[in-house]
Structures are given as C-alpha cells and as structure tokens.
Amino acid sequence: MKYLALITILGFFQMSFAQNPIIQTKFTADPAPMVYKDTVFLYTSHDEDDAFGFKMKNWLLYTSTDMVNWTDHGVVASLKDFKWTDPENGAWAPQVIERNGKFYMYCPMPGQRGIGVLVADSPYGPFKDPIGKPLVKNSSDDIDPTVLIDDDGQAYLYWGNPNLWYVKLNEDMISVNGNIVKDPSVAKIKGSPDPFHYQEGPWAWKRNGKYYMAYASTCCPEGIGYAMGKSATGPWEFKGMIMDSDKRSNGNHPGIIDYKGKSYVFGFNYNIGKQTMSKHYERRSVCVSEMKYNADGTIQKLPFWDSEGVQRIATLNPYQRVEAETIAFSEGLKTEKMTEWERNNPYDTGKKITDRIVVSSVNNGDYIKVQGVDFSKGTHSIEVSVAALYGGKIEIRTDAIDGPLLGTVTVTGKAEGDIFKTIKTPVKNMKGIHNVYFVFRGDRDLFYFDWWKFNEI
Numbered sequence: 010m011k012y013l014a015l016i017t018i019l020g021f022f023q024m025s026f027a028q029n030p031i032i033q034t035k036f037t038a039d040p041a042p043m044v045y046k047d048t049v050f051l052y053t054s055h056d057e058d059d060a061f062g063f064k065m066k067n068w069l070l071y072t073s074t075d076m077v078n079w080t081d082h083g084v085v086a087s088l089k090d091f092k093w094t095d096p097e098n099g100a101w102a103p104q105v106i107e108r109n110g111k112f113y114m115y116c117p118m119p120g121q122r123g124i125g126v127l128v129a130d131s132p133y134g135p136f137k138d139p140i141g142k143p144l145v146k147n148s149s150d151d152i153d154p155t156v157l158i159d160d161d162g163q164a165y166l167y168w169g170n171p172n173l174w175y176v177k178l179n180e181d182m183i184s185v186n187g188n189i190v191k192d193p194s195v196a197k198i199k200g201s202p203d204p205f206h207y208q209e210g211p212w213a214w215k216r217n218g219k220y221y222m223a224y225a226s227t228c229c230p231e232g233i234g235y236a237m238g239k240s241a242t243g244p245w246e247f248k249g250m251i252m253d254s255d256k257r258s259n260g261n262h263p264g265i266i267d268y269k270g271k272s273y274v275f276g277f278n279y280n281i282g283k284q285t286m287s288k289h290y291e292r293r294s295v296c297v298s299e300m301k302y303n304a305d306g307t308i309q310k311l312p313f314w315d316s317e318g319v320q321r322i323a324t325l326n327p328y329q330r331v332e333a334e335t336i337a338f339s340e341g342l343k344t345e346k347m348t349e350w351e352r353n354n355p356y357d358t359g360k361k362i363t364d365r366i367v368v369s370s371v372n373n374g375d376y377i378k379v380q381g382v383d384f385s386k387g388t389h390s391i392e393v394s395v396a397a398l399y400g401g402k403i404e405i406r407t408d409a410i411d412g413p414l415l416g417t418v419t420v421t422g423k424a425e426g427d428i429f430k431t432i433k434t435p436v437k438n439m440k441g442i443h444n445v446y447f448v449f450r451g452d453r454d455l456f457y458f459d460w461w462k463f464n465e466i
Contacts, residue, residue: 029318030280030294031079034336034344034368036060037069038293039102039153039210040264043132049073049268050132051275052105052114056292063291065100072135076273076297079381081334081344083366086114086136093142094118102210102262105132106182108164109274112136113182115154115166118143124154124168127181139183145210147189150174153262157213157220157241165241167192167222170209175242187288194236194244205247206234209248210262213241217309219306223251223263223274227318230254231261235308248307251300252276255313258297259289265300269322278314314336324383324442327463333368333377335396337444341375342368347457353427365429368458371401376410377447377458386465388415388439394459397422398430401451403458405436407443415439420456429459438466 028450030037036056043050056294057064067087071079086103088096099119106113114127114136123143127136145151150169156178158164164178166185177186194205210225219237222245226234232254236245251274264275266306275297282292296314303309325331334344347367351359368377393407416436422428449455 015155028316028338029296029298029314030278031077031297031318032071032081032295033281033339034081034342035069036282037295038260038275038277039262040295040297041102041104042264042266042273042275043105043107044268045107045132046265047074049266050105051079051264051295052103052144053295054100054102055084058292060291063101064098066096066098067100067116068103075321075325075381076268076319077321077337078325078335079337080332081336082133083344083346083364085134086116086127088119088129090136091116091118091138094122094125095120104155104212104264106156106158107132108158108180108182111182113156115156117152117168118156121149121151122146123151124166128183142181145176145185145189147174153210155211155213158214159215159241165213167211169211171207173207173211173222173224177377190242192243192245194246194386194438203244205236205386206232206250212263212265215241216267216302217306221265223265225261225263226250226366227254228260230256230259233261233274235264237306250310251308252298252311252313257313259291260293271322272300272302273319274311276314280409313448321381323382325379325399326452327382327384327388327445328386330381330460330462332366332460333367333447333458335379336377337380338378338460339376341370341372342377343370345369349427349429365459367396371449371455371458372453373401373448373451374451378410379445379447381442382445383442384439384463385441388463389466390433390435390464391416391418392431392433392464393418393462394429394431394460395420396427396457396459397425398454398456399423399452401449402456404446404448404450406446406448407439409444410446410448412446413437415445423455429457433464436463 037053039054041052067084070082070085123146127142129136154168167175173192206226212223223235225231233251258278277293281294349362405415406412417435
C-alpha cells in the first residue's frame, strides 16, 4: 500500500511540475519574458558552448502556453543586425515590448557603444534596425535595458550598472524625449551606504497601481532585490529580496510577468554546465519560479531556483503537429537551424525549400520529456519527421523514462541527414493526460528530429 501511495505521489509530480533549468539544449541567460496573445515569448541572451567568460553573439526566442513545455525558435536577432557595432561578442541582456502592433527590442551594445533598438512586425521577427545608430549613448553604464509603458501612454527606458538611469521615449519607441536622468534614489555615491543593493539588470513593471523595479543585487554572487515607487520615475523605496544570493550562481537577472492568473520570475543558474564541468564558466541556464504578492503589494521571498520549477497550467494537443524542439526537459540533446535547398551545391543552391529548427546530437539514451499531453481522443498511431544519419529507434513511453511503452518508431535510413521523411508507426491506445518521453536508442549519431503527431482512434 505504501509503495502504491509513493507511485501516486511521484506520478503527481511528474505530471504537474517542470524541471529547472527550463532550457537544456543551449546555454541561455538574461531572460526577458513578454506576454502577447495568450503566449509567453521568452527572449534570452545566449552563452556559446565554449564560453569561458561572456561569449555572446545573438539572442534566442522560446515560447510556451503552459509554462512547462518551451518551443525553441532559434536565433531571433544578433549583433550583426546592428551595422554600426562589433558583431563578434557582447550580445548581453535585451528586452522586447509590444506597442501598436509592432515589437521593439532594446539591446546593449558591446564596447560601450550604447543601447540599440530593433523593430519587427511580429514577435518572431525579423527584427531590423530602424535608426542605424545608438538610441542611447550615455556612459559606461549603458547595459541591461528595461522598458515600461505607463497607463498614460508614456514609455520609459531604464538601464545601468552600477547606477540606474532612465529616459522618456517618444510614442515611436525609437527616439528619446528629454534628458537622460541618473536616478537619485539608487545612485552610487562614493563612501555612502547603498540601501537598495542595486547592481545591474533592472526590470520595471506596474501592477495594481504600484510601480516596481527588480534588479540583480550586490555582486557577487547576485540575488534579486526589488524596490517600489509611486511613479515610473520613483522615488524608489527598497522593499527586500525576491531571492537571496547563492554561491551556486555567480550572477542573476530578473524577468517578471503575470500570466493566466499567476505571477512568475525568471532568472538563471549554472546547473546545466556544472553537470559536466567542475570550474566556473559563463555558461548559464534560464530558470523560473512562481512569484506571490502580499496584500500590500510587497513580494514574498523565494528560495533559490529549485529543480521542480512551476506547475503546468494547460495541456498539450498531440493530434496536431508538435515541433520536436517543444521540450519540458531533455538530456544530451541540442537544437539547431537547418535550411533545405533545392540543390545541394554551394555554387548553385537553387530555391530555398524551408527552414527548420530540429533536435540534433541524438544519441543512445538521450530523451525528450513533454508534459501534460492530453490523449482524450485515444491513440492509434504516431507520425514523426526525421532525417537519418545512422538510423535508430524512438521509444515512446508515458509518465517516466522507463514507463509503459506506447510504441517504437524504427528509423531504418542511413546517410540521409539532409532528407526529411515522415514515418508512421502504430501505437497502443492511451487516454488521459500524461507526460510523454521520447527515448532514443542506437549505436551513434542517430538522426535529426523535426516534429511529431499522434493520430486518434
């Protein structure tokens, strides 16, 4: 009886919680979440796999509608989109905001070149530089932009390390209105105490008539502190820590949203890198926790990023095409963009057929976990799109990596890594809401995995 009770409890946590970090296929940092049309758009900076210090060239995008399964959309913008800056390194913390149907991405530039802005007609991009120069070029503090549009329509851009600066933006969001101001309530004054513990990474928002400024605090390691104010320009009053610093994470950078009746704070740790490396490298991984407010608007302190993450708040429809890079958790895998051309000839590629984001580096024992799959219509078969390298198998299991086997897809092709084929395989009938594991079996590099889809009975 105790054993059955334990299985029930474990099953509950399998179905209800994600694991932190929420992205495992790339190193990600500086989370900038944005809610738009019932979807969370999570923009991140990107630490390269071989980074010792900060080695960052582009910004990535992930989306979710359930807070546990995140779909990788690849590189959404890069330093190369700014023709006036160094494209090799320095793509630090960004933020994206929507206004009047357009999307504005504020990005710090390397080498003290200021803060740039990109604009797009879609949250997925493409983002383009509308002004061809810095939006703000003020001081060596010009990093970590955050933006707030107040209820009266006035937009504010904030940034800074170790000081907090702000300026008003015009309605076009690509020009400034008035002078740049060094915030006096957070300003660093030599020889004086710092009651705000402000360091960098500000994140501004408004909720229930109250203004908030969260930030990475007191380097290093950095926690997440916050202050509250009566206006978008303060004065700011320090209220406490959202999360204390922890020796397990050298830095931090908050990103905060309300979504489907809950509040969330994003940040990062170093857990994925530390699975294989003993020394410190700037190879970070984004995490998320649910955040709760007290009745007076203050924020309840959270423990350091726990592995359980947050509760799933929606289910996933398996009867429509699901991108393989939609992942709650994975082991051993990477994702990459692949472009398929009409001809395989570098001197004459012909027309572009399509771009794909695919799961790659697929080897024996690697797996993908997808949470909350709603099999209300039952299951008859599964279709997968793959491109075979050496071939292999996909075991489809429910609720655990060694859970009940629904079926096995056999990828028999070989040396076809540039040819995607759809394989249809029968599976056992399954109903209810389950976590699904795609467990990969084979001898070496198996295949690229593009998408999957279950067929109902």
